[in-house]
Amino acid sequence: MDHVSFIIGGYVVTFVAVGAFVLRMFRQARKFNSAIAESDKPWR
Amino acid sequence: MNSIQPFPSPLTTPTGTRASRGLGLVVFLGMVLLTMLGLFFTDEDVVQGSTVRLMYIHVPTAWVAYLAFIVTAVASAMYMWGKQHSLTFDRIAGASAEVGVIFMGLSLVTGSLWGRLTWGTYWQWDPRLTTTVFLFVTYVGYLAVRDLGGSHQQRAKRSGVVALLAVLEIPLVHFSVVLWRSLHQEASILQPNGNVTMDGLMLFTLLFGVAVFTLLFAWMVLHRQRVLTLADAIDDGGLETALQERRNEVN
Amino acid sequence: MALNDDALDLSPRETVPAAQSVRSQKRRWKPALLLVAILIFGGVVVTKFLSSAIDYYCNVDEIGVRSGCEGTRRLRVQGAVDEGSLKKAAGMTIFSMSFNDDTLDVRYDGDPGGVFQECIPVVAHGRMVDGVFLSDRIEVKHSNAYSTENKDRIDKAEAAACSLPKL
Numbered sequence: 001m002d003h004v005s006f007i008i009g010g011y012v013v014t015f016v017a018v019g020a021f022v023l024r025m026f027r028q029a030r031k032f033n034s035a036i037a038e039s040d041k042p043w044r
Numbered sequence: 045m046n047s048i049q050p051f052p053s054p055l056t057t058p059t060g061t062r063a064s065r066g067l068g069l070v071v072f073l074g075m076v077l078l079t080m081l082g083l084f085f086t087d088e089d090v091v092q093g094s095t096v097r098l099m100y101i102h103v104p105t106a107w108v109a110y111l112a113f114i115v116t117a118v119a120s121a122m123y124m125w126g127k128q129h130s131l132t133f134d135r136i137a138g139a140s141a142e143v144g145v146i147f148m149g150l151s152l153v154t155g156s157l158w159g160r161l162t163w164g165t166y167w168q169w170d171p172r173l174t175t176t177v178f179l180f181v182t183y184v185g186y187l188a189v190r191d192l193g194g195s196h197q198q199r200a201k202r203s204g205v206v207a208l209l210a211v212l213e214i215p216l217v218h219f220s221v222v223l224w225r226s227l228h229q230e231a232s233i234l235q236p237n238g239n240v241t242m243d244g245l246m247l248f249t250l251l252f253g254v255a256v257f258t259l260l261f262a263w264m265v266l267h268r269q270r271v272l273t274l275a276d277a278i279d280d281g282g283l284e285t286a287l288q289e290r291r292n293e294v295n
Numbered sequence: 296m297a298l299n300d301d302a303l304d305l306s307p308r309e310t311v312p313a314a315q316s317v318r319s320q321k322r323r324w325k326p327a328l329l330l331v332a333i334l335i336f337g338g339v340v341v342t343k344f345l346s347s348a349i350d351y352y353c354n355v356d357e358i359g360v361r362s363g364c365e366g367t368r369r370l371r372v373q374g375a376v377d378e379g380s381l382k383k384a385a386g387m388t389i390f391s392m393s394f395n396d397d398t399l400d401v402r403y404d405g406d407p408g409g410v411f412q413e414c415i416p417v418v419a420h421g422r423m424v425d426g427v428f429l430s431d432r433i434e435v436k437h438s439n440a441y442s443t444e445n446k447d448r449i450d451k452a453e454a455a456a457c458s459l460p461k462l
Contacts, residue, residue: 001083001094003161010098010154011079014105021146022264025271026057032274033058040277043061043270087443091410096441163434164409169347178340185333191326225351225373227418229439241440 059270067263074256081249089246095161098154100249104257106151106176110214112144112261113183117211120204131276132269134200137207139268141186143261148180163227171220172228179217182210196276352418356397366423373436374399375416388433392417400427407433 001007038044060068082100089096116137123133155173156166167173190203216223221230232241233250240247353364355374364370374392381390388403390413401419411417411433421430 001097003094006157006161007083007094007097010157011083011101013153014101014150015075017146017150018260018264021143022267025264025268026059029057029059029267029271029274032271032278035281036274036277041058041270041274043059090442091412091415091437092441093410095410099441160409162409162437164407164411165432165434168351168434169343170351171344171348174340174344174348178337178344181333181337181340185330185337188326188329188333192330193323193326224349226348227351227434227436229437232439232441241438243441243443246441246443 057267059267059274064263064266067259067266071256071260071263074252074259078249078253078256081245081252086245086249087243092162095158096246098158098161100253102151102154102158103250104253105147105154107254108257108261109144109148109151109179110218111258112140112147112265113179113207113211113214115140115265116144116183116186116207120200120207123200124204124208129197129200131196131200132273134196134204135269135272135276136265137200137203138187138190138272139265141183141190141207142268143264145180145183145187147257147261148176148183152176152180168227170227171224172217172226175213175217175220179210179213182213186210196279355392355394355399358399358423369420369422370428371418371420372399372428373416373418376411376413378413381413392419401430402427403430403433407435409433409435410437411435 078100082097086097086100088094119133119137119140123129123131123137126133155176159168160166186203186206189206190199192199192202194202218231220226221228233247242250350363352371352373353361355372357364358370358372359366372392374394377391377393377398380392381388383389383406386405388405388407388411389401390403391398391400393399401421403419403421407417416436416438418434418436419428419430420432420434421428423429
């Protein structure tokens with residue numbers, strides 16, 4: 001495969017960015033969760 | 045008080061349900077398969093060689109960004125013209141825009157890498173690239189507008205107007221390669237004449253990538269709008285606390 | 296609600312706790328500053344669009360004919376690299392490119408990069424000097440067709456490449 005660094009880099013950047021967003025989102029969810037009553041979580 | 049783990053598991057997030065965990069698993073497996081197809085199983089392009097492999101993530105990220113911004117506009121419209129003025133629609137709009145900005149940024153980065161290998165340059169101010177970066181900047185602005193303060197209803201109305209105007213840029217971006225002379229190639233799938241100029245497994249991988257990234261988008265927005273629900277509930281809780289303090293003063 | 300809130304004094308307090316005040320100001324200033332930065336950057340992008348993107352290139356047959364494509368100014372010219380015209384000499388890449396039966400001789404100082412090859416459409420940046428286009432940047436304009444690489448296909452693609460549709 002030619003230009004491996006560019007191609008793998010493109011995939012890595014994509015997955016790392018999505019992963020970082022998801023990680024931050026889950027950390028916020030855990031932080032907020034303890035302060036909120038179960039009745040305010042309609043998906044429960 | 046719960047301790048916050050540095051790497052929380054998606055299996056135990058408070059915004060998760062059985063259905064969202066199932067969707068998450070499907071997305072994960074789909075991403076693994078897409079990566080295998082994109083990097084190893086598909087053939088190289090006759091002109092581009094291996095560089096075509098970047099297309100299997102570049103095109104889906106661009107598609108998801110468009111989709112996200114359209115969902116933002118539709119949800120904003122449903123908030124503004126719905127009888128209930130439900131803030132759930134506003135939170136879906138906000139969550140979708142956040143995810144859209146991430147994917148639009150990724151589309152610009154992966155497109156830039158592809159451009160360096162194919163065109164010979166990372167960036168040029170051609171019509172497609174210029175309108176795309178303008179769309180990206182517009183939605184970063186939308187997120188800033190959402191964060192300006194005020195009540196949840198003020199936020200929803202203010203950002204709703206921006207969302208309904210900003211979505212009009214999407215046809216301009218998509219058709220920029222037809223309207224003006226562009227370095228960027230025209231569409232391979234969504235051509236006005238309905239032709240598809242792509243070989244079998246390449247086309248399958250591209251469409252599979254679009255499907256998997258669309259599911260990823262749905263999963264991310266589902267969780268993100270729930271996190272925004274929690275954040276809004278905390279804000280409302282702060283107001284309730286202030287009211288309680290006043291009640292205590294009266295008594 | 297257990298209490299009658301009509302009796303509550305809901306007027307804002309004259310003194311706001313310092314920490315709360317600072318926090319609320321921070322929350323408003325950051326996105327406001329970001330918004331100003333975005334507006335400025337958006338202005339730059341619009342300027343680039345109007346000055347560069349609308350007419351990204353002139354075709355070979357438009358040099359000296361079309362408004363904005365005068366041979367006396369710096370140009371971006373589009374055409375397909377002519378078959379058999381590509382030569383490399385003393386670090387220079389020399390070729391001719393055509394569009395609508397008009398041909399232009401091009402000299403580029405260096406290796407163009409990208410997927411540059413004969414029969415592929417390119418956009419060359421540079422100036423006309425004594426009838427030759429001296430280019431300092433070449434971009435390869437890839438088509439929207441994607442085909443797998445195998446021997447049959449390569450032969451067909453090479454045969455078809457020089458009969459590319461006019462862009």
